[in-house]
Amino acid sequence: MAAADQAHNDNVDPEVREQLLGARRSIDNIDAALIHMLAERFKYTQQVGRLKATKGLPASDPNRERDQIARLKLLAEESHLDPAFAEKWFNFVVAEVIHHHEQIASGSKPETETRDN
């Protein structure tokens, strides 16, 4: 059962309640898509991380990261998402990439080990 279907607003007007549930079901669908896309993204950053480690390439690439942020801000503008939020969001994901990279370096095994952003 999707989270939206849990009945927590029993004293709400039925029509309003249906509108609210409809929006929440869409949010739940989108969140499922986002989680699966994030999982796929980490698969690729893992792949890049292993490639860099085995080929002796530098772990970070500031130019690549700069290009990524610039592109994501443009995509955010196109889709009417706040570009500043898109940048914050990217930095949040990159922080996780770095965190997992540090776990790899220390010998522990993260569930989503990564490198490259």
Add this chain to the structure above:
Amino acid sequence: MAAADQAHNDNVDPEVREQLLGARRSIDNIDAALIHMLAERFKYTQQVGRLKATKGLPASDPNRERDQIARLKLLAEESHLDPAFAEKWFNFVVAEVIHHHEQIASGSKPETETRDN
């Protein structure tokens, strides 16, 4: 041009470089999808925010948030994403929702005004 196509590793073995570029192109495609899905998500949280404001419903719903986190952690497990990361990610997005709600309350107009998580 996708960010992955920028040539920043000119002294890398061509085969390795092609593998790296291939993975980066996938990361760029996934990021474009993620940005657009996030934009769509904020459209729905805006809709819920307006609905709650006009109908006098409480702005937050702790039970709904609890259900969302539990569900996203299960989805994360299914897709081999770290469930702890999924929860952190959700809280990050919710913080933005709250931030924008505060902007609405103060009378300024955020680009992605929202409520409901």
